[in-house]
Amino acid sequence: MSEPLAYAAVEAIARGTYGRLVAYLASRAGDVAGAEDALSDAFAAALERWPADGVPDKPEAWLLHVARNRMIDAARRSQVRQNSERLLLHLAEEARKVAATHEQFPDERLKLLFVCAHPAIDPAARTPLMLQTVLGLDAARIAAAFLVSPAAMGQRLVRVKAKIREAAIPFRVPGPREWDERVPFVLDAIYSAYTTGWEHLAEAWSAHRGLAEEAISLGRTLVQLLPSEPEARGLLALMLHCEARRAARHTSRGEFVPLDAQDPALWSRPMMAEAEAHLRSAAAFQRMGRYQLEAAIQSIHAQRAATGRIDWREILLLYEGLVRIAPGIGALAGRAVALAQADGPAAGFAALEEIPAGRVVNYQPYWAARGHLLQLLGRKDEARSAFGRAASLTDDPALRVYLLQRTADRH
């Protein structure tokens, strides 16, 4: 077999099944770092052997076989972990069975996702940990996306993986009683990857780009793994609706275009259709949740492509539901804007004024909304200063330019 072919085979597996391989090994050994180390040894062995011996019949089983041998060796060298060897021998037995029969090895990515988003894990590390272990993104890329140095991100990831092992965080899918408490952590970590990517779409050079797509593929994985959790579909629908507008969000010169002013012809129809399909199947479960509501709000905006208008009354209703179950600052500000559209700027502004001042100090969308409503009320000086405040709170250059232009609005 030629070297390029063998390399291509290794690369395809690394891209396609890395997360499944790590999840399988880590869940058996209770050790993410150990699983990753063993797996990278196995990939190195494959790069060495496959060009000469040919790609094995079942390459994943071959990799698992090599990796579990590495893990058993490592467990024998370490004296601290008395129990692990027994576990690993069990793993070896399983890996042998997978290789001997033609069974697929079990998909344990869901357990891995629940470990990554376990409440005992540092919240700042949850999303990076998912990206690294489930999608196989390298630490340098994750570091760039989260605006920290590769060394700092590397350290953070090493620390959480050690905690998973030392504190024995279990690889399990939570039972029904813990379900509602634990699922949001997984959803939030995925959404946080998406928003980190989304906020920086304007910067062509930004390392954030691409993170939005990775988040969507995590979202798809989650829907696959949790077919009967409506909120997983809600989250995916929300991300797809936002992603559908990627091309419309900036002019060809890179200027920011707010949602209401976007040209719907530029929105991606296939993504919108996929989002709607997920939202419909989520609704069938009749278990409303934060992500379904947020996706439904985006769905009303999306209808403008067909009807040419925005049903603000409907959006307001959805925001009322949202602030009841998840009264985040974004939901409260969104509700105020919807109220202004439905019942006039004075009503909207009053709702905005009810949000406690301490919560909005650094929240850019609040100040932009405030500027907008003050402008509608004809309070120009106050509007100008609110837009100025909003502009100073964003790190997106295109959005900053847009907000600064609004400080000069004359209408």
Add this chain to the structure above:
Amino acid sequence: MKYALLVYESEEAFNRRDEQAVAAGRAYGEALQAAGVLIGGAGLGSPDTATTLSVRDGRRQIHDGPYAETKEYLAGLGLIDVPDLDAALEWAARHPAAGYAKVEIRPLLGCLFPGGSGKSS
């Protein structure tokens, strides 16, 4: 997997301890025992009764009071043996002080030395 459950209480909570709290603590210990997960544990006396020692250059340095003057003090500890962190969290959540104090869960390292010199249980 063995864990320590370390209960941290504010000084006020410490001073409010009454018979009811003591009874609740005892019942909790009995529940742990009945489940077969208890290695040992106890409530601690107030920080006023603490003495702190260190040895430097072969000399003992002893001072009155707890290790650190903080707003919250270690008020009790339990050692348990359960399958994993989720099981430990489950037990920590049932601790009678969990509703007003904080329970820190820490894995124990290596082997545990059994005692056996306790005069009463």
